[in-house]
Amino acid sequence: MKDWFKKGSPWIWLSGGAVTISMVMVLGLVLMIAYNGLSHFWPKPVLEFEYQLEGQASAERVIGEISRSETMTAAAMREAGFHVPEDQAVVVRHLIKRGNRDVTGQDFVWYLEDFMSNKRFPEDILVLERLQWGDFYGFLREFVIDGEVVTIGDDARRAFENTLQETSQLVREINVIERVNIGDVNFRMEQLRRQLRGLQLNETISDEQRAVLEAEVAESRADLDAQYAELEQRRNELRREVSRYAITMETMGGQMRRIPLNNIVHAWRPNEMSFFQKVGHYGRSFWDFVSGYPREANTEGGILPAIYGTVLMVLIMSVVVTPFGVLAAIYLREYAKQGPLTQLIRISVNNLAGVPSIVFGVFGLGFFVYFLGGNIDQMFYSETLPSPTFGSPALIWASLTLALLTLPVVIVSTEEGLSRIPRSIRDGSLALGATKAETLWRTVVPLAAPAMMTGLILAVARAAGEVAPLMLVGVVKMAPSLPLDGNYPFLHLDRAFMHLGFHIFDVGFQSPNVEAGRPLVYATAMVLVFLIVILNLTAMVIRNRLREKYRSESD
Structure with a gap:
């Protein structure tokens, strides 16, 4: 037994057991989330x-x-x-x-x-x-057109199934008109309003020039008004068409309730569905969840805006934090004189990683939103004041706040990667006549690239799941429009956005219907975990390719 302890076998078994328990716990957590989330979309018997x-x-x-x-x-x-x-x-x-x-x-x-x-x-x-x-649960009794009962019984069922497909198509067309076409017209109208306001505030142009430019703006506004009127007319025609149809349902209490078809998203009879019909229903329901818009206080519908916002925020955060973190680490390791001041900076960076995330949110609100965004509005968007453009919580400020939050992770990982590069590689490059800058950027940095990607992976994993700072600098319960659309400049950094983490918090703890939102909490959490895995796997693939390309003695 003494020899067994002296050889260190107990510590090997203890470490292996701890790793195994950790893996089982993580796998169990993922399976629990996946089961509770994915089972929600399977049609249950009534x-x-x-x-x-x-x-x-x-x-x-x-x-x-x-x-x-x-x-x-x-x-x-x-x-x-x-x-x-x-x-x-x-x-x-x-x-x-x-x-x-x-x-x-x-x-x-x-x-x-x-x-x-x-x-x-x-x-x-x-x-x-x-x-x-x-x-709604009940029995179909009547099919109604223009307020008149047309068919009952089995005939009502066939008429309902045939008409529901047509009305669903019309409802989708209405949604496209409202969210895309009318949204584009409203966006361009707002741009014209800002342009007109800017002309009125501009004192450097003459009255004649101002009159000519205002006439051009008025002409463009008239064209947009005509487009809006045409779209509104088409939308009203479609609404009148879909409002003609309804069904009469019998509830469990024997009451008769009339339901218009334009209020119905899907209809199914779970007790007579075959296995393959249930599989088809499952796939359609899950697709509607990941590609649809939320409704009913986020307890129904989909999470597409939240997915959009999460991915865009993480990508912008990565673009910002990577160069700043890498450059800071290169300076500290390669250029700064190693002494008490440099050591103090390193200690500060390490301590910064332990600051609560909500503190970063407060800093982002005060510095990025109120100070930086407010000054940007004063200098470049004065025509929109007092309504703020960048002086309110937005996607760009959330991304910068999380970039500041994850900056220490990237700095520490990059420094560790630079420290692993042998001194002999630097000396060999310098001996061949390369300058220090050439040695650094052509030899040392490529060899340290895998460590930089490791820091980016850790930063993405932390940033994608943060919620507390986002509540102060940009995330909202319901975003009226996506931050990425077809209107120039396409990526609108000044817009508020939805986030999967905040969506989980809102549905789980702020929902008026807790039981209805419970399965959506698990489903959204599963999508968030899957999204983080995809982002991390992408970064890992890049890191491994860089590692193979720049394999060195230190590997």
């Missing part, structure tokens, strides 16, 4: 049952999906007001997603297993995903 508590005169008819089940102690349920027999120790309860929030006011309700009876899965139950008020 249960119909009768629920009657002791003392109730009649049973309640309930229709919905089983969201999750729990085993509770009978004592806890008695304290909650339920009558449970004294000889019973535990009670099973189910959280039923019954939808129909506009009818019942509450779409998630707990039901006790002991009081549920006559369970069945009717094939004719229809589930509707709506633009407003969440999902």
